[in-house]
Amino acid sequence: MVDVLVIGGGNAALCAALMAREAGASVLMLEASPRTWRGGNSQHTRNLRCMHEAPQDVLVDAYPEEEYWQDLLKVTGGMTNEKLARLVIRASSTCRDWMRRHGVRFQPPLSGALHVARTNAFFMGGGKALVNAYYRSAERLGVQIRYATPVASLELDDGRFVAAFTADGQLIPAKSCVLAAGGFESNRDWLRDAWGQNERGEWPSDNFLIRGTRFNEGILLKHMISAGADAIGDPTQAHMVAIDARAPLYDGGICTRIDCVSLGIVVNRDGARFHDEGEDFWPKRYAIWGRLVARQPGQIAYSIIDQKAIGRFMPPVFPGVTASSLPELALKLGLPQEAFVKTMADYNAACQPNDFDHTVLDHCHTQDLMPPKTHWARPIDTPPFHGYALRPGITFTYLGLKVNEEAAVHFNGCPSPNLFVAGEMMAGNVLGQGYTAGVGMSIGTAFGRIAGTQAAKAATQKANHAAA
Template sequence: MDKLWDVVVVGGGNAALCAAIEAAEAGASVIILEGAPKDYRGGNSRHTRNFRCMHQGPLSVLTDAYEEAEYYDDLLLVTKGKTDERLARLAIRTSETCLPWMERQGVRFQPSLSGTLSLSRTNAFFLGGGKALVNAYYNRVEDLGVTVVYEAQVQHVDIEDGTFRGVDCEIAGAPARVNGRAVVLASGGFQADLDWLARAWGPAARNFLIRGTPYNRGVVLKDMLDQGAESVGDPTQCHAVAIDGRAPKFDGGIVTRLDCVPFSVVVNRDSQRFYNEGEDVWPKRYAIWGRLVAAQPDQVAYSIIDSQSINAFMPSVFPPVMADTIEELGEKLGLSGAALKETIEGFNAACRPGTFHGNELDGLATEGLEPPKTNWARPIVKPPFYGYALRPGVTFTYLGLRVDDTARVTGTNGLMTNVWAAGEIMAGSILGQGYLAGFGMTIGTVFGRIAGKEAAKHVA
C-alpha cells in the first residue's frame, strides 16, 4: 500500500470497473477500492439486467433502430425536462459504441424478455444478469493487472487546493492510506444511510426498503461536498420503484420488483385509488411508483389483480395473496373488505369495451373515473383474485457531484485538477427526476469509460 498509484478507483460497480479497464488499457497502474466483501462486490450493478443503447440499425441483440432524437425524447418524458442536455446527449450518443466495447470485455447479451419487459429495440439484456456482467469485468481487470482490494471503506479523499493526493480508508477494519496521481470516484449515492434519507424526506423515509447494496452510504459523497465539491441534484429525488412489501430491508435486488401495476388497480391503505395505473408502458413508468407509494399513508399500497391478468406480467419472486372474493382478498391484505369491494366495483363500472393489448398502449380506458386509467382498463371480475402489498424500494439517490463532459469534478474554484466521477455519484447531472429503464447502466458505462481515459491521460 506504500506504492504511488497512477489511478485510484473508489468503488467496485459498473462505472468503477469501466474506468479501471480504460485506465489500465492506457498503461496506467490502477487500484480498485471496493467497500463490500468479495461475495457482494459490484454495488447495485449486480442487480441490473440491461443497458439502454442508441443504435442506427440492428446491433448485436438489438433490433431495428433507436436513434438519438427518440432516446432523448424518452428521457425528457420521464425527467420532465430536468436534465443537463449536453451531458445527456453525450451519454446517449456514446452508448452506441459502448455495446461492442462491452462485448470485447467479455460481457454477453441475450434477446430481450417478453411481456412487460419487452425492450428488444431499446435495451440489451445481459446474459446471466448484472452479476455476470460484474464478474466479466472483474475477470478483465485481473487480466489487465489491476489490483482489487475488498472491504476497503474509504473515509476521506485528501484534496489540497483542488488536487487529489490520496485516500484514507479502512481495509478489513484496519486504517490505511492509498496515494495516487489521479482518482475516479464511483462509490454510488447515499441511499443506504437511513438517517440521511430521513433528513431529506422526513421520518417516512425510515419505512423505505433499500433494494440496492447496503454499502452505498454516501461517505465519499459527503466528504467531497464538505470539501467544496459542487453538488448537483435534489436529495429527495431518487430511483425508487414499487417493490414487494415482503422484501428485505436491504439488498433485495431487482427480483423484488413487481411488474403487475399496469394490469391492476392500485389502492392505498384506505382502499382508495390515487394514480393512473395505465399512464404509459411500464419501462417508462415503473420508476415513478416508488415515489407515489411513498406519498401514501404508512408508505404502503396494494395492487389488485384478477385471473385475466395474473399471467400478463413477469412472475413475482413471492407468490401473491389469493382469495375467491374481493372482500376476502381485502381482509387478507389487512384492508377493509367492504371498502375495497366498493372501489373495485366503481372501477369496473367505469371500464368500457375494447381490445386488450398487454404489450402496447391499447387505449382501453375508463370513463368518468378520477383518477382515470387510460390503458389496459379491464374490469376486475374473474376469480380467484390476487393482491400484492407494495413498498417504496430505493435503488439510488440523485444528489451527487457536478462534472463536465470529461467527467471531471467541479469545485468551488472551478474544475479539480485530477478528480473524476462516474456512475450514481454524478447521475443527478442527467437524472433530475424520474428514471428510464437501463439508463443508469448507460450513465455508468459512458462516464466510467470517459473518467478512466481522462485520468490515465492526465497521468501520462
C-alpha cells in the same frame, strides 16, 4: 505511487479501471464490500439502454438518438443536462463491442420484458455475470483490487486530488483518482434527514427498502460536498420502485419488483386509488411508483389484479395473496372491506369496452373516474383475485457531484485537474428526477469510460510535468 486510484467496485468503477489500464496507467481499485458482495448495485442490473440506428443482434428495429432523448426528457420532466444526456445516449451506441472484449455477453430479453426488446440490451446472466466478467478482465490486465476497503475522506489541494484515507486510517496517494462509490441509499440516517417527517408525524424513509447494496452509505459523497465540491440534485430524488413489501431490507434486486401494476389497479391502505396505473408503458413509468407509495399513509399500497392478467407480466418471486371474491381479498390484505369493494365497483363500472392489447397503448380506458386509468383498463371481475403489498424500494439516490463532458469534479465552478467521478455519484446531472429502464447503466458505462480515460491522461501529464 499508483497512477490511477478508483474508489468503488460497480459498473462505473470497473469501466474506469479498465479504460485507465488500457491507456497504460497503473490502477488500484478500492471496493468497500467484501469480495462476496462486490459489484455494488450493478450486480442487480440486467440491461443497458442503447441507441441504435438499425437492428443489431439482440436489439430489434431502431432506437435513434432523438427518440432516446425524448424518452429521457419525458421521464425527467426536463430536469436533465441535455449536453451530458446526449453524450450518454451517443456513447450507448458504441460501447457494446468494448464490453464484449471484456467478457460481457448479451441475450434477447425474456418474454416478460418484451416492451424493451427494441431499446435495451440484456446481459447474459444478468448484472452479476457482467461485473464478474469485468473483474476477471481487470485482474488479467493487472488492475490491483482491494476488498473491504471503504474510503472515508480525501486529501485535496485546491481542487487537486492528493490521496485517499481509508476508514481504518490508511493513506493511499495516487496521481489521479476516479470516484465511483455510489449514492447514499443505504444510509438510514441520511434518508431520514432528506425525507423528514410528513404531516402525519411519520418518518416515511423508515418504511423504505433498499433494492441494492447495503454498502452505499454516501460517506465519500458527504465528505466531498463538505469539502466544497459542487453538488447537483435533490436528496429526496432517487430511482425508487414499488416492490414486494416482503422483500429483504437490502439486496433484493430486480426479483422483488412487482410488474403487474399497469394490468390492474393500486390502492392505499384506505382502499382508495391514487394514480393512473396505465399512463404509459411499464418500463417508462415503473420507477415513479416508489415515490407514489412513499406519499401514501404508512408508505404501503396494494396492487390488485384478476386471473385475466396472469401470464402477461414477469411473475414476482413470492406469490401474491389470492381470494375467490373481492371482499375476501380485502379481508386477507387487511384493507377496509366496504371502501375497497366500492373502489373496485367504481373502477369496473368506469371501464369502457374496447380491444385490450397490453403490448401497445390501447384504447381501454375509464370514463368519469378520478384518477383515470388511460390504457389497459379492464374490469377486475375474474377470480381468483390477486393482491400484492407494495413498499418503496430505493435503487440509488440522485444527489451527486456536478461534472462536465470530461467527468471532472468541480469546485466553485472550476474542474479539478485530476479528480473525476462516474456512476451514481454523478447520475443526478442526467437524472434530475424519474427513470427509464436501463439508463443508469448507460450513464455509468459512459462516464466510467470517460473518467478512466481522463484519469490516465491526468496521471501521465503529472508524470511528464514532474520529469520536466
